[in-house]
Amino acid sequence: MASVWKNTICRVCHAGCGVLVEVDEGRPVSVKGDVNNPLYKGFCCIKGQNMAAVWGSEKRLLHSQKRQPDGSYVDIPVEQAMDEIAQQLRSTLETRGPRAVATYSGTMATNAGAANGAVTSAFLKAIRSRMGFNSNTIDQPGKMVAAALFGNWMAPPTPFDKAKVLMLVGCNPLVAMSGGVPHTNPGRTLTDAMTAGLKLIVVDPRRSETARRATLHLQTKPGEDVALLAGMLRVILTEALADDEFLSEHVEGLDALRAAVEPFTPDVVSARVDISADDVVSAARTFASQGPGVAVAGTGPNMSGNTTLLEYLLRCLNTVCGRWQRAGEAIAEPACLGQPSQPKAQAAAPMAQYAYGFGERMRVRDLANTAAGMPTAALAEEILLPGEEQVRVLISHGGNPVAAWPDQLTTLAAMKDLDMLVQIDTTMSATARVADYVIAVKHALEMPGMTLTQEYLSAYAAGFGTTAPYAQYSPALVEPPEGADVIDDWEFFYGIAQRLGVQLTVKPVSFTGTVRIAGQAMDMVDKPSTDELFDMVTKGSRISLDEVRKHPAGAIFPDPNAIVAEKDEGWTGRLDLGNDVMMSDLTEVAGTMPGADEAEHPDHPYRLISRRQMNVLNSVGREEPGQTRGVTTNPAYMHPDDLHTLGLANGDLAEIRSVRATILAVVASDRHLRRGLISMSHSWGDGPERDGEVRTIGANTGRLTAVDVDYERYTGLPRMSNIPVAVHRASESHE
Numbered sequence: 143m144a145s146v147w148k149n150t151i152c153r154v155c156h157a158g159c160g161v162l163v164e165v166d167e168g169r170p171v172s173v174k175g176d177v178n179n180p181l182y183k184g185f186c187c188i189k190g191q192n193m194a195a196v197w198g199s200e201k202r203l204l205h206s207q208k209r210q211p212d213g214s215y216v217d218i219p220v221e222q223a224m225d226e227i228a229q230q231l232r233s234t235l236e237t238r239g240p241r242a243v244a245t246y247s248g249t250m251a252t253n254a255g256a257a258n259g260a261v262t263s264a265f266l267k268a269i270r271s272r273m274g275f276n277s278n279t280i281d282q283p284g285k286m287v288a289a290a291l292f293g294n295w296m297a298p299p300t301p302f303d304k305a306k307v308l309m310l311v312g313c314n315p316l317v318a319m320s321g322g323v324p325h326t327n328p329g330r331t332l333t334d335a336m337t338a339g340l341k342l343i344v345v346d347p348r349r350s351e352t353a354r355r356a357t358l359h360l361q362t363k364p365g366e367d368v369a370l371l372a373g374m375l376r377v378i379l380t381e382a383l384a385d386d387e388f389l390s391e392h393v394e395g396l397d398a399l400r401a402a403v404e405p406f407t408p409d410v411v412s413a414r415v416d417i418s419a420d421d422v423v424s425a426a427r428t429f430a431s432q433g434p435g436v437a438v439a440g441t442g443p444n445m446s447g448n449t450t451l452l453e454y455l456l457r458c459l460n461t462v463c464g465r466w467q468r469a470g471e472a473i474a475e476p477a478c479l480g481q482p483s484q485p486k487a488q489a490a491a492p493m494a495q496y497a498y499g500f501g502e503r504m505r506v507r508d509l510a511n512t513a514a515g516m517p518t519a520a521l522a523e524e525i526l527l528p529g530e531e532q533v534r535v536l537i538s539h540g541g542n543p544v545a546a547w548p549d550q551l552t553t554l555a556a557m558k559d560l561d562m563l564v565q566i567d568t569t570m571s572a573t574a575r576v577a578d579y580v581i582a583v584k585h586a587l588e589m590p591g592m593t594l595t596q597e598y599l600s601a602y603a604a605g606f607g608t609t610a611p612y613a614q615y616s617p618a619l620v621e622p623p624e625g626a627d628v629i630d631d632w633e634f635f636y637g638i639a640q641r642l643g644v645q646l647t648v649k650p651v652s653f654t655g656t657v658r659i660a661g662q663a664m665d666m667v668d669k670p671s672t673d674e675l676f677d678m679v680t681k682g683s684r685i686s687l688d689e690v691r692k693h694p695a696g697a698i699f700p701d702p703n704a705i706v707a708e709k710d711e712g713w714t715g716r717l718d719l720g721n722d723v724m725m726s727d728l729t730e731v732a733g734t735m736p737g738a739d740e741a742e743h744p745d746h747p748y749r750l751i752s753r754r755q756m757n758v759l760n761s762v763g764r765e766e767p768g769q770t771r772g773v774t775t776n777p778a779y780m781h782p783d784d785l786h787t788l789g790l791a792n793g794d795l796a797e798i799r800s801v802r803a804t805i806l807a808v809v810a811s812d813r814h815l816r817r818g819l820i821s822m823s824h825s826w827g828d829g830p831e832r833d834g835e836v837r838t839i840g841a842n843t844g845r846l847t848a849v850d851v852d853y854e855r856y857t858g859l860p861r862m863s864n865i866p867v868a869v870h871r872a873s874e875s876h877e
């Protein structure tokens with residue numbers, strides 16, 4: 143029988159590209175872009191193209207695993223694994239209480255399964271634990287925390303296709319599919335927009351793939367983005383480039399902001415950021431006067447120090463320039479599978495009491511819940527700290543703590559200290575290899591999928607999301623390989639809940655509007671199908687899932703009513719440009735001298751900054767020959783002059799040492815980088831015992847971070863970029 147091409151959704155990353163998969167006798171054989179797709183226009187990256195190979199990969203787990211006393215693993219039927227895990231959980235809950243049980247949801251928990259989040263939340267609620275963690279708080283948590291401190295405009299920011307200027311601070315959408323340029327075929331979308339006149343400002347210490355296309359690239363010193371944004375705000379406010387009409391009607395705190403940015407003159411900023419004062423002024427004028435358009439920050443600057451203050455100042459910058467949609471404007475991306483909502487030209491006042499420090503408390507570093515979720519960067523310490531409420535069981539799904547969390551040594555110690563670690567994974571990942579149970583799950587092509595999660599992106603922050611109300615559904619297209627014993631992620635939480643005799647109640651998912659539909663009880667005797675679960679979490683959506691199912695290739699579902707409404711009569715909400723805590727943090731920054739960081743770390747003169755690469759997603763795909771194509775390490779990119787000074791050549795081994803630990807890495811020359819930096823991608827390598835294999839497994843940059851040094855006080859996020867390090871040629875013995 144000839145093979146057939148079927149439409150599906152790639153679920154390797156959050157972009158959810160509409161692609162085509164070739165299926166031959168029940169096996170996926172190849173994947174390519176769908177040129178007829180209205181938004182993705184034929185795009186499919188190397189990770190998506192390799193999806194069929196991953197399906198049949200010999201690295202793939204087809205059976206759940208149980209750790210033996212000698213550290214080896216044996217296959218265990220998943221039903222039996224769930225019996226044993228439920229028994230241990232029951233005993234932990236009885237003897238220690240619900241706080242001793244935590245969950246961690248990583249990137250693949252949302253990318254791979256659109257209903258996983260709803261079931262995990264329901265599970266935690268059912269066992270009464272508030273210890274649900276996710277990767278948000280080791281990413282850009284300041285986005286949500288700043289929103290709570292600042293307030294929210296109840297309509298979207300300037301949509302991409304109306305933008306005349308875009309400023310990207312440490313994000314690289316051409317590789318990451320994230321931030322600023324819509325994730326739907328960003329290369330082509332950016333080319334078209336720039337041809338039509340879009341001005342692009344990129345702030346990045348590296349001449350990134352995106353920076354190469356910029357109208358203005360500011361090759362700044364890492365970790366000084368707050369000073370740059372403050373300096374730009376000062377120029378805009380002193381040169382009367384602000385949108386005064388918008389400000390007088392919708393904000394408060396402008397005088398406090400004006401005072402706090404006053405010390406950041408172009409000369410001061412120039413000295414700190416190490417670009418010319420003219421460039422500071424020019425960036426500010428371009429951004430303010432070439433509008434509309436938005437400024438967006440990515441992981442680099444968020445991980446370099448003040449995530450909340452950075453994101454707060456970005457909100458100030460966008461707001462001072464009035465970059466929010468007004469009454470009568472059509473919005474680009476109304477919800478499809480999410481709940482309908484009515485955008486309004488008005489401000490929802492801040493909810494500072496829900497920004498950070500509320501709800502469940504950690505027992506370490508005085509941290510607590512945040513608007514971005516529980517602080518994952520403190521979970522390892524929490525696990526290691528003895529006490530009655532100590533976390534003893536961790537269920538980790540779709541994430542890889544040992545590879546991705548900051549401070550790998552503390553993380554490893556914590557994973558080993560747990561009474562039980564359950565890792566839900568598709569391979570024997572670094573975390574799976576220290577877990578008590580590894581639950582083998584289905585490949586995306588074996589599960590139905592839908593683009594509900596993608597709709598989250600447009601609500602995530604200004605400058606994310608797409609340009610149209612697009613939705614797609616894909617049925618499961620293939621069966622698991624013969625003999626496999628695999629389940630959907632969510633079925634694990636359901637199976638455990640069933641055994642514990644607790645009821646799961648799932649809520650429809652909403653990113654913008656209020657959900658008017660009550661939680662729905664899952665049938666705890668007769669397990670619903672994943673399709674039935676999808677129906678539950680999309681109940682009440684603007685477009686019914688059944689309607690979306692009729693368009694297997696994906697479709698745009700316009701909404702003629704998606705127009706921003708006038709401000710409600712008597713509405714008093716205002717955005718807060720002058721939050722006390724943020725203003726005092728900014729004043730603290732102003733009080734430090736340029737070069738203070740260098741003075742504080744005399745033994746660590748280099749700075750290691752993070753980056754992403756196209757062929758892998760965090761730790762996913764590193765071991766797939768179809769993706770790595772022979773490059774099996776994450777090179778430590780450095781400027782050729784720095785390499786020369788250190789007596790290093792391309793391909794040599796270097797020792798990179800931080801205050802916390804040392805790693806070995808293979809150096810590579812990159813003349814597009816500022817001097818004094820090492821640019822390296824994260825989530826490679828393994829524990830210290832495998833450091834000798836750096837050329838075939840890479841190096842773990844997370845090990846260089848110390849979670850309890852130099853961390854942001856609201857979210858606990860430590861420096862995961864701009865990490866002070868020393869670099870030396872590695873001694874011969876490592877070869």
Ligand SMILES: Nc1nc2c(c(=O)[nH]1)N[C@H]1C(S)=C(S)[C@@H](COP(=O)(O)OP(=O)(O)OC[C@H]3O[C@@H](n4cnc5c(=O)[nH]c(N)nc54)[C@H](O)[C@@H]3O)O[C@H]1N2
Nearest residue numbers: 312313314318364365440441442443446753754756759760
């Ligand atoms: N192909 C691919 N795509 C991905 C991922 C992946 O691993 N691979 N990961 C996904 C995830 S989890 C996320 S959160 C997103 C992230 O998406 P992005 O935030 O766009 O992440 P990066 O591509 O690492 O871009 C960060 C940029 O910041 C720069 N940088 C580093 N430090 C600083 C600093 O202090 N200041 C400034 N101004 N710049 C700095 C780096 O040089 C780099 O170019 O990408 C997602 N998409």
Ligand SMILES: Nc1nc2c(c(=O)[nH]1)N[C@H]1C(S)=C(S)[C@@H](COP(=O)(O)OP(=O)(O)OC[C@H]3O[C@@H](n4cnc5c(=O)[nH]c(N)nc54)[C@H](O)[C@@H]3O)O[C@H]1N2
Nearest residue numbers: 248249250254277281540541542546566571752760761824
């Ligand atoms: N130094 C440094 N550290 C960083 C970053 C950085 O820039 N620098 N970035 C941070 C960021 S932004 C993030 S989001 C985190 C990411 O942190 P995590 O989400 O914890 O890490 P990932 O590597 O994305 O983990 C994905 C896991 O899911 C498994 N997997 C693959 N497919 C499936 C599937 O279909 N189902 C299930 N259940 N599992 C699957 C993979 O094998 C892997 O173990 O890392 C953070 N760590």
Ligand code: SF4
Nearest residue numbers: 152155158159187190
């Ligand atoms: S960008 Fe690549 S990995 Fe991400 S969804 Fe699209 S094809 Fe898949």
Ligand SMILES: [Mo]
Nearest residue numbers: 249277280281
């Ligand atoms: Mo992330």
